[in-house]
Amino acid sequence: MSPEEKKRTEEIIIGVAEKVFIRDGFSGTRMQTIADEAGLNKALLHYYYRSKQKLFYAVLKRLAPKLFAPVLGVLYEELPFFEKIEKFVHRYIDEISQKNPNLPLFVISEMEKNADDIIPILVRAIDSREISPIEIFRRDMEREIKAGNLREMDHKQLFVSILSMAIFPFVGRPLIMQLARFQNHEYDLFIQERKKFIVEFVINSIKIQKTGVE
Amino acid sequence: MSPEEKKRTEEIIIGVAEKVFIRDGFSGTRMQTIADEAGLNKALLHYYYRSKQKLFYAVLKRLAPKLFAPVLGVLYEELPFFEKIEKFVHRYIDEISQKNPNLPLFVISEMEKNADDIIPILVRAIDSREISPIEIFRRDMEREIKAGNLREMDHKQLFVSILSMAIFPFVGRPLIMQLARFQNHEYDLFIQERKKFIVEFVINSIKIQKTGVE
DNA sequence: GTCTATAATGTGATAGAC
DNA sequence: GTCTATCACATTATAGAC
Incomplete structure (x- = not known):
């Protein structure tokens, strides 16, 4: 052959x-x-x-770059902070919707169960750059706070909040569908509308409104 | 014996x-x-x-009431809306922290993999009351919007956002720890501080500030 | 490289002594 | 009720023909 x-x-x-x-x-x-x-x-x-193990690791290695790079990459772009948040949320939800909605739950489950073997494989994909994504995020925030555009707050709390609101609807889908009484066909639309909602929700919470008067 | x-x-x-x-x-x-x-x-x-199956279902049945009742119960209490959100978030994070931080991921994973068998067992625990939790939440919001305390927004989007911010740090712990560069011992403190952060973050986003002037 | 057949091991479940 | 021993079957892995 x-x-x-x-x-x-x-x-x-x-x-x-x-x-x-x-x-x-x-x-x-x-x-x-x-x-x-x-x-x-x-x-x-x-x-x-x-072996099954080796096949699994081969899958993970192939998956890792596709998994984080497109989304985390947004954080490194030169963009105004609020636009960056918007692009990040849209990119994440679009990527996962198209690629595979089960990906986040899979990654999290396997990280949890077999941390020592799996995390090193994935980390290479996360930490490919000199400065970490969270550090970039922190610097962006610092700049905006100094410029008076942003309330002071813990950068990790904000980062995790944005991440949570974007990822959890995929991970927790079966639970959310029960609790919030969704029908199957409604959920995809809900996810699509969610992009706009999250961005508004976040910016409304963290932005300092500049009034005309001093 | x-x-x-x-x-x-x-x-x-x-x-x-x-x-x-x-x-x-x-x-x-x-x-x-x-x-x-x-x-x-x-x-x-x-x-x-x-059998293993029957043991598993026995575990689930025993678990179900402890799982949702203490948290969802808060939604049915007679409380001002913003206080209800506060109590809900605190209660959820406290419950899971004490009981078992792996519980949310477990429930979600098994719901996902074996929906038809598992969801009916859990649903009895969720739907024990006449009016569903999400409907209670919707009515609360409607009241606050009419009273001019709350911005208009989709009630399911808000509900899922609060849920996401509270649950995801437990579910996505291994992923978050990598992305946000946490050490093991830092994470518990982060979760505890998170209660206050979420409440402020949410209320700041949704509340209509009443100014002195008209 | 690809297949069939089979080995080797893991795992749920049961029989039967105590 | 509790244990040891064992069955029956599923599953990973390999041997060997083509």
Whole structure:
């Protein structure tokens, strides 16, 4: 078989594995399931990736850059602070909606269960730059506070709040749907409208309104 | 053996099972693990609960009332709206901090993976009252908007925002710790300070400031 | 490289002695 | 009720033919 077809099989496997791992979690995933959905046999999975663990780590390594870079990248752009928040929220929700709404829950679950092995793999993707995202965020805030545009507040609390409001609707979907009485078809629209809501909600809370009078 | 000791064994098993299931998830849990941590043997688990599935559901049923009632109950109290939000946030964070910080992620993960079986068990705990929590919340908001204390906004968006800010720090702990560069010992303090932050953050965003002049 | 067959191990569940 | 021993089956992993 040609090298191209070899490459192709390897890619098919890891692509299907990604889908199944994200859907079922590590311990919930069966090698047989991956083989079936890929239209191949189990032995090939081991031929290319040796073990379930190694296949899983291969999936994670491939996933990591796609996971954080597009979103965290926004923080490094040269933008006015409030516009940066807006772009960050929109980018995050758009990315996850299109790519895979189950991604955040998958990443969090596996980080929790197997922290020592998984976090190092993911961290390389987060910490690819010299200055950390949270430090960039802190400096932005400091500048705006000095300029009198922003209330003083803890930068980590604000950062986590924005993150929470954007991510949790994906992670907590089944819980939210029950508590807030959503029908299945309503939820996607809710998420789309949420982009605008979050930005308004946040800016309204943190911005210092400049009045005409002194 | 006396009926009391019988009762005691049964209770030990379900107590340990709760701990292990919450920690490892359903598919990650081994009956052997539960037996070991309970200081008993596997056969006893089956003697009392027949199967892993049935033990899991027994755990869920026992857990459900403790899970939602204390927090959602706040929504039904006769309180000014802003005080209700404050009490809700404090109650939620205090409850989870004391009880088990892994509870939210556990509930969400299992709801996601096995919706049809699990949601009915949990819903009984959520929907124990005639009027749903979200409907109570909506009416409270409507009243405040008419009174001129509150900006007009979608009640579900606000509800989910408050929920997100309170729950996500527990669910997304490993992710947040990486992104915001927390040390282990800092995080508990961060969560405690978060109660006050969320309340201020929310009220500052939604409240209509009444000025002296007209 | 890909397959079938099978080994090796893990895991839920049960039988039967005490 | 509680234990040890064991079954039955699922699942990861490998051997070997093509």
